[in-house]
Amino acid sequence: MKPGRLFSIALVFAATVVPAHAATIEITMENLVISPAEVSAKVGDTITWINRDVFAHTATATNGDFDVTLPPKKSATLVLKKAGTVDYYCRFHPNMKATLKIEP
Amino acid sequence: MLVRWSAAIAATILLSSPVLMQGARAADKLTDPQIAHIAYTAGVIDINAAKQAQKKAKNKDVKAFADDMLRDHEAVNKQALALVKKLNVTPEDNDTSKALAKQASDKLAELDKLDGAAFDKAYVANEVAYHKTVNGALETQLIPSAGNAELKSLLQTGLKIFQGHQQHAEHVASELK
Numbered sequence: 001m002k003p004g005r006l007f008s009i010a011l012v013f014a015a016t017v018v019p020a021h022a023a024t025i026e027i028t029m030e031n032l033v034i035s036p037a038e039v040s041a042k043v044g045d046t047i048t049w050i051n052r053d054v055f056a057h058t059a060t061a062t063n064g065d066f067d068v069t070l071p072p073k074k075s076a077t078l079v080l081k082k083a084g085t086v087d088y089y090c091r092f093h094p095n096m097k098a099t100l101k102i103e104p
Numbered sequence: 105m106l107v108r109w110s111a112a113i114a115a116t117i118l119l120s121s122p123v124l125m126q127g128a129r130a131a132d133k134l135t136d137p138q139i140a141h142i143a144y145t146a147g148v149i150d151i152n153a154a155k156q157a158q159k160k161a162k163n164k165d166v167k168a169f170a171d172d173m174l175r176d177h178e179a180v181n182k183q184a185l186a187l188v189k190k191l192n193v194t195p196e197d198n199d200t201s202k203a204l205a206k207q208a209s210d211k212l213a214e215l216d217k218l219d220g221a222a223f224d225k226a227y228v229a230n231e232v233a234y235h236k237t238v239n240g241a242l243e244t245q246l247i248p249s250a251g252n253a254e255l256k257s258l259l260q261t262g263l264k265i266f267q268g269h270q271q272h273a274e275h276v277a278s279e280l281k
Contacts, residue, residue, distance in 0.1 A: 054183050092175070092176070093265065093268050
């Protein structure tokens with residue numbers, strides 16, 4: 001039995017495979033501002049929007065790719081599936097605008 | 105609506121005749137409990153207007169706008185109530201709140217007589233004017249007069265969100281023409 005070796009293989013596997021595909025990027029909405037306003041990500045990454053306001057917000061892609069609803073003081077996630085530069089805004093507060101740069 | 109109030113505010117800022125300066129000094133003396141009352145009253149007015157519009161409006165953009173007003177103003181007022189409770193402040197009725205409430209109930213009655221496209225147009229036009237007046241008052245009177253930092257910050261958030269409402273109302277108004 002060589003549990004130590006098995007463990008180190010598992011570690012290597014985790015270190016080499018997981019980070020490349022599973023980044024989670026947090027974007028906050030606070031005081032009617034989305035920040036960061038521009039984020040670079042890759043297909044397969046997860047975006048978590050955190051709404052710190054008492055107002056409901058949305059993250060709505062201008063090209064129709066996504067429309068995520070964020071109730072007051074809640075967060076929501078989206079797994080990126082398509083590459084491209086996507087502008088999005090809040091449907092309720094259209095002055096809130098931001099961009100996702102999604103690489104393949 | 106609110107013509108007298110906005111005119112009074114504009115006058116106190118722009119003009120400098122002795123009488124108006126006196127008005128300006130009186131305005132400077134607004135206390136936090138009075139400011140809280142004015143801000144809350146202003147919110148309730150727009151909530152009532154939105155509820156009326158939800159029942160009467162025909163145009164889908166106007167209906168959606170009314171939904172937005174209801175959601176945002178209720179959120180702000182909920183926050184305002186939580187704040188006055190936390191600060192142990194009792195909002196205090198005052199002449200500005202009374203004038204606001206009176207003008208608003210007159211406007212509700214006036215709009216109630218309209219239907220269909222005529223209602224939609226009048227409601228949205230009033231929302232543009234109302235948000236302009238409230239935003240002007242927040243910017244030049246309520247925010248500068250607020251003593252408590254948390255109250256000031258809530259008013260500033262309110263101003264930001266209501267400026268968005270004004271733009272939204274202006275956009276809907278232009279689409280209705």
